[in-house]
Amino acid sequence: MKKVLSIEGMSCGHCVGHVKTALESLTGVAKAEVSLERKQAVVEGSSLDDTAMRAAVEDAGYKATAIV
Secondary structure, three states: EEEEEEEEEEOOOOHHHHHHHHHHHOEEEEEEEOOOOEEEEEEEEEOOOOHHHHHHHHOOOEEEEEEE
């Protein structure tokens, strides 16, 4: 399963690392590829919970504006 999250508030490589760590800490997430340029994260895994992913991004200090 793969989902794409649009993320607001990232401005540097540290931001990318925070979002990546937050998403990859979730149960069911195998990997997260986060792009500062595209302001998005592509998340892959066996079970991806939209609510949990949104909460993880927000807990890291950013805003997930869309999940596709």
